[in-house]
Amino acid sequence: MELSTLIFASMVLPTLAMFANLIFAKQANLRDTITFVAALLTFACVVAIAAKVGNTTTPQIVLFEVFANVPIAFNVEPLGLLFALVASGLWIVTHIYAIGYMRGNNESHHARFFGCFAGAIAAALGIAWSSNMFTLFLYYEILTISTYPLVAHKGTPEAIRGARTYLGILLGTSIALQLTAVIWTYTLAGTLDFQLGGILRDNISPTLLPILLALYAFGIGKAALMPFHRWLPAAMVAPTPVSALLHAVAVVKAGVFTMLKVGVYIFGIDFLAETGASDWLMWLAAYTIIASSVIAMQQDNLKKRLAYSTVSQLSYITLGMALASQMAVVGGGVHIAMHAMGKITLFMCAGAIYVATHKTEISQMTGLGRTMPITFAAFGIGALSIIGLPPLGGSWSKWLLMVGSADAGHQIMIAVLMISSLLNVAYLLPVIGRGFYRDDTANPYTGIKEAPLFCWLPPAATAIGCLILFFTAGSIVDFLMPITGLPQ
Amino acid sequence: MTETIINVILFTMLVTTAFAIVRMTRLFAVVMLSGVFSLLTAMLFVTLDAVDVAFTEAAVGAGISTVLMLGTIALTSRSTKPSTRSNALPLLLVTLTGAVLVYGTLDMPTFGDPNAPAQTHLAPHYLNESITEIDVPNVVTSILASYRGFDTLGETAVVFAAGIGVLLILSGLRRRREEEEEDES
Amino acid sequence: MTLLIDILSWACIIGGSFFMVVSAIGIVRFPDFWSRLHAASVGDSGGMILLIAGMCLQSGLTLITVKLIAIGIFLFITGPTATHAVANAALVTGWRPKTGKGLIAEENIPYGDAKPTRQGR
Amino acid sequence: MATAVEVHHTALTLRDHLPILQILIPFCTAPLIVFLGYRSLAWPMAFISSLLSLIIATMLLIQVSDGSYISYHLGGWAPPVGIEYRVDAANAFVLFLISATATVVLPFALSSVAHEIPCKNHALFYACFMLCVTGLMGVVITGDAFNVFVFLEISSLSTYVLVSQGSYRDKRALTAAYDYLIMGTIGATFFVIGIGLLYMTTGTLNMADMADRLVGQGGNRTVQAAFAFIVVGMGLKVAIYPLHLWLPSAYTYAPSAVTTFLAATATKAAIYVVLRFMFTVFQPDFVFDTHILVWIIGPLALLAMFAASLIAIFQTDFKRMLAYSSIAQIGYMMLGIAMFSVTGLTATMVHLFNHGITKAVLFMAVGALVLRAGSTFYDRIEGMGRAMPLTGAAIVIGGLSLIGVPGTAGFISKWMLVQAAFEGGYWWLALIIVASSLLAVLYVWRVVEVLYLHTPHPDATHTEAPLLMIVPMWIAALACLYFGLDTRFILDAASTAADGLMAGSAGMSEISSAAAAAADH
Amino acid sequence: MFLVAAIALFVSMILVLVRLYAGPIVYDRVLAANLFGTLTVLFIAILGFLTGRPDFLDIALLYALINFVGTIAILKFFRYRALGDIPQIKRGKQ
Amino acid sequence: MTLEFFLGHVNYWLFIVLMMTGFYIVVSRGNYVKKIVGLNIFQVAVFMLYISIGKVTGGTAPIFPTNSQGKIKIDPEIVYSNPLPHVLILTAIVVGIATTSLGLALIIRIREEYDTIEEDDILEIEAAMAQAENDEHGSAMGGRA
């Protein structure tokens, strides 16, 4: 098949799945099957694209022009392909999990839920394939809006409040800051196409550069850079599959992906490194890493803790971009995949615990590990991957980031990363500890009682995925090398 | 000079009438004064050579306006309440508007100046060519009906709009006959 | 002949003007409504006819004269009719002429268009 | 002196008559409806005539899309002696908007009006509606300053009447109409004063001729006063911020169909007149000389954007909220003018159109809600998004467009406006613009939450609106989405219009000479 | 000479206006307004002669005819409180 | 300011005074009928401004004298005032009376619905209505909005 056909198919299939969900709202099995098939086909498309183009950058496929030199256009390049693979691949897993979770938990409005879910995936793929900032921004907003009903799903006042924060910050920052930045860029450069090495080099005065970067950095609210991180914990009111989607697959990854794209293709990492315009961003990212880890430690609600952990981990990627050295950027790119796999495992485990026991607070989970061994094992693997211990995927990205820090001459960032790892240990391991080792009367052992199959199988799979990623990391790095602009 | 004196006298009367209207609380008196105002206006228009306008003002002011106003008062109330609101803001607004207008007058051509742009650009065409082009003694009629006939069509449409508007607004509810029938039943 | 007409017309016009002013003064100075009604009719009919006649004489036998005469006739019909209607209305709504000595009505009438005392009914 | 003057003339074809037919068709419909007097005929006649005028407007738009203009001499008298109709890119665009809105709103009106207005008024109502359409189009199409006033009054008078027809639902429609009448008449009178002063200094009423004769008169105080009066007078009609007092009540209490039509077109036509006078008659140079005025309009526009948005946030009635949002959105358009560049004007023109269709969607949805829920107070329309999925979805689309979310029409205009701000070097202004659209997020989202996340009110009818309401609503909603992605039509038309306007009459006469040369062949 | 008449008319007008403002009763005002109408008719006629174009007497003629309507309307309004024939309704109500 | 300038412009200023009187009535008086009367005065003053634009000193009304057969007599000696403002004002007067009649019709309906035509009273009634609405609908929203 033609490349363009594949690209459109990968976006159209989830969209069709969305409409199918709305049309067949009443027939649950048919609906879920259609979605599942669509997820498989979408992944197949993305894989086919990957097989076809490898890590080269393809020319633009222009749909139509919106403004002069600003078309709706798509192309394939390594970073986007990686994101697409992660998003479409994990959709299959999350979908299976979501079926189990929603049915096991007796949630309402399934059709709306799965429909919006599919819509969000379509938007994420649109982000991945965007070949200019305008297209990306368009899908970025679609993603925000399609995930809003998911966050507000429960319809309780609390959920509405959370969803309001979610939408307010994401829509607010993107319209107020990111849009400004995009239009500014357009005014300066006359184009918004992603080009290796950036499009701003000769068009902007050095004094304005940090301001523009700031508009982007804060405008991409989905990257959860402090102080615009509050939407992420607020969105924890959503059902867990949504949290998994938000925090691992679609939303936050779309944010940091955009961040990387902006750094690499709009500013150009060399340009950033030369001017040092991103230094402040590096410090801010470092602050976010440490601060949110500290906050995470104080959270008792498991999902909240994971949310702050995500805030922290996302800033790794921002840091990678801000460091503006080749290795750091690649490290950031790799971290998208590694963190996605690790964090989705953690969230799905949290959801499985909730489905099985309806417990949300860590302090209530003492001794649960023996009742739900697979879940807690998977949680452990995911946690270790996030912490960055070999032989798990997370270790590679941290390593690359440290190398990148050294390359950029910011050795202090190595220390930041180390401290962050220690903090990770401090807030993630106690959960497992409580689950396995503490004896407690709160959850007396009455034999293994796991959540339904659909709830524990997916986290187990992704936990294994974390392991596999450790061994395939080399190829991912090779795959991403072109974005550094270095000859391979 | 005679004209100027007549103008000024008429004006004084107009302005005093207007001031009297401001002060009157009896709506009936207000309506009568506005009738007189219209008479004075018509006289002024005659002195300013605008006989057609005076004619219209006479027909409207004496014939229709008064009747309509009286009809309204008959259906509403006869006097106004003294206003409790402060007059400062309206006065400021009015003074400001007036000041802008006075500022505007500073560069105006002198009153009655035959060399003013208004007299030299289009007017000669109407006054000289209409004899051959339309051949109607009343130049106002020829402009009204032919040169700017479309404006007059619009004017007719305005009257038409007002007509169906009044019908729409007053059609409902309390038609006299309906009420009468209700009373009888 | 022209001179004669001129003199005649001027006399008419001056006479008419005089009647007009007099009736206006009467309107202002007379004490109550009924007496003012009287003053008004002087101007309405007398002054008007003299002035119209003066103008007719000035213009000679033209369309203008026809119009002037028409005006005169109309005013002659409508003026007294209107006065009659006003007086009738005032009488019916209860206003009565002041009679007797000391026709100082202003102070006795409540100011404004207030209700008359309905002693007449 | 009546010498026999032969009339030399080549017969005109129907195509030559398009400019006048544009006005004449709706114009004649109104008296025909009244003359025939059949209630059942009124709506079909109105609809057919608005459809015809939409077709004509499209043909005109195509004819002038190359930047040329069409001049039609009414009564055969060459301008400045006679009245001229002059169609160029700028007004063909607005004409298209007006006739398209009328065509879309009329099917919607059929059931909405039947619900909100007593049966015996229907024929007169549609006659009035057609007069309103005529008036607005006449204001836009004409090239004669005084003719603007006449048609402005046709539209205004019919608008007052249409607004007052809301009195069958809420008696406040009457006072709203009265206030509108007073303010509208003051505005129109100011406008007349302005034209009088211009006539005094130029001796002509034809806009192009006026412009020629105004060149170099920037220092003339009479002209300056005329400018002030025209801007303030039309500003009252536009509802520029401090002059907006009539708008919220008028929009809130008017019948839904009327509100839809007015919100989409009436202020737009007035803005067009402001543009026409500022740029074609007074010329950009003059407006720039008196830049103090631009500095007045700019801050007022900003004030409108913020103050009106803030008020909108605190409303408990959906319809009233939309009315305040309209005031805020007018602020955007005025800001585009104040920025004084081709891009800024393009933004104004684009927003003129986009806001028109956006508000059409939203107010039609309001009409549907009124039909089913009785009123549009937030507590009455709770949960109606689920009961009326299509209406709810249309509200979401319209709301997103109001915010300026990409993929909707509102985004395009916001983009152009911010771009204009950057091009003018006002990057802080860009930030203010986008910050104000955050306020739109607040007030739009409140409605969306009420519609979808609350439990429905027990008294409401929980069925979808009739098809005749849904179809026009969704035509507008899809237009909202379509024009958010495919901008060729809208941007081309708007930028041609803006180019023409910015060039003042100089640009116009250059084009006209070229067009005249072309026409000779 | 016509000037003399014009001045006389002016003086009369001013005096009549005084009565119109002062009232005190409604019928005074009606009377004054009616007289003012007559004065206007005459003034317009005089003005035609004064400016040398007496062929615009139509306005005066118009006023002569129409001013009466205003007076009748006022009286009708005062007697019956409405422009329509309300007495029937009053009878119906009583 | 020379005397000549003063005499040449005093007319305009008088019009402005009249205009502003009318405008003042509109904006300051609370009675609806009086507002309409004020609007009329305001508009009439504007009409006078227009007419005075067309006035030419020593001119006469723009109607050509005719001979007995109704043919126009052309006399180059006669100066005519500018007829164009007259035409415009004819239209404007018609518009004015149309507006007046609409306004009065509205006033009648307002009186029927509100039982008053004083702006102050009506504002009070409307404020009370708004307050009632706010109480009813606002509190219903209060818990959840």
Place this chain on the structure above:
Amino acid sequence: MEHHLILRVVTKLLVGTIILFAFYVQFHGDFSPGGGFQAGVIMAVAFILYGLVFGLDAVQQVFPPWIVHKLVALGVLVYAGTGIWNMVLGYEFLHYGSLNPHHMSHGQHTGIIWVEAGVGITVTGVMIAIFYAFAGRAPRLGDDDW
């Protein structure tokens, strides 16, 4: 006003005169001040006077409201129809010259007469219609309001 004999007689006299005068103004507008609008108003005033003195019912028997409503529309149609006829003849809208292409001013005369007639009809209709609407409403005043 049954008992106002004087008024009734004078009114009968005047109404006819006023209508006559209205026709004069209508058709003499080319030569002297006046035209369709003024004539329409005067015509309407004649009927208003009749209505005032003889009562609304009497005047509505002479001139029933439905005819008035038709007149309102008819005038506009006559005016616009004149223009459309010019278009049919192949000229611009309202180009009266087309009515007599060989002698332009004759065409103009014809056109002006038609157009003025249109204005007159509409204005007569509208003014009478407004009077009917106003006079046909019963006041809601109690006696105390006076």
